[in-house]
Amino acid sequence: METVEKDVVIIGAGIAGLATALALKRLGIKPLVLEKSDGLRGTGAAINFAPNAWLALDALGVSHKLASIYDPVKRLFVTNLRTGATQETSLAGKSENGSGSRYIHRKKLLETLADELPNDTIHFSSKIAAINSETHDALSPVIIHLADGTIVKAKVLIGCDGIHSTVARWLGLSEPLNAGRSAGLGLAVFPEGHGLNKEVRLFVDAGMRAGYVPLNDKEIYWFLVCNCSAEGWHFVTEKIIKTPSFSKSTKILVECVHYICRVI
Secondary structure, three states: OHHOOOOOOOOOOOOHHHHOOOOOHHOOOOOOOEOOOOOOOOOOOOOOOOOOHHHHHHOOHHHHHHHOOOOOEOEEEEEOOOOOOOOEEOOOOOOOOOOOOOEHHHHHHHOOOOOOOOOOOOEOOOOOEEEOOOOOOOOOOOEEOOOOOOOOEEEEEOOOOOOOHHHHHHOOOOOOOOOOOOOEEEEOOOOOOOOOOEEEEEEEOOEEEEEEEEEEOOEEEEEEEEEOOOHHHHHHHHHOOOOHHHHHHHHHHHHHHHHHHOOO
16 A cells, blocks of 8 residues: 655646646646546536636746637627627727637646646546545644555645535535536537637527537537526437537527526
8 A cells, every 4th residue: 555745735637726736836836636537538618718817827827828729709799589689799809918718628728737747747547535634733634545545645635626526525515506507518510610700609598598609610619508497408408419510500509598498
């Protein structure tokens, strides 16, 4: 049975965990990141970085690697499904550097952050079996027991392990509450290109929000959030996933939204 001693241990190699690890590295602190999966997880499709979030990537020293791949979004169109009215908003020049918002692949962000860390920083397939401490003293090391029998002792433990956090349970924090909302998102891939402008299209109504935005010339990120029944949600996801072309998916997206409004 191996015992490892570290100053700082981070649980979770998602965006929060890797960003925290990189921030510590820039301060001269080398953390150990424990991730239960066998590699970086690409679930989540894409993520929107507003100008203030982009400044965080500037501080981490990685924004230039992503800016060369993902162009900023220039315009936002919001359609009210009850009235049919569409409002256009310019997103250009909303920050000091004029970057505006950028939508990027979640997995690409994770890979970019991970590439800035030393090779031995992230330990994959590290499933947490238990967490405890030798005493109740705040200065007492935290003892992390892994499923393979390894014991990791840490002076500082940082939990970045998501909504069902093992660290949160060890700290005695309450379980997450059900917000009564459902969400779905994904990527639509068009090998021959989709031919759309780089702009955000939103459809809104009471209790829901849906939309899409191109990430590049061949991929479109779509999302839907609603207060809906299970019947309404299954209808939405099945209709969007089975859509063969984007021109039809736009109409179906609106159709799904109207259906949700009828069942909530």
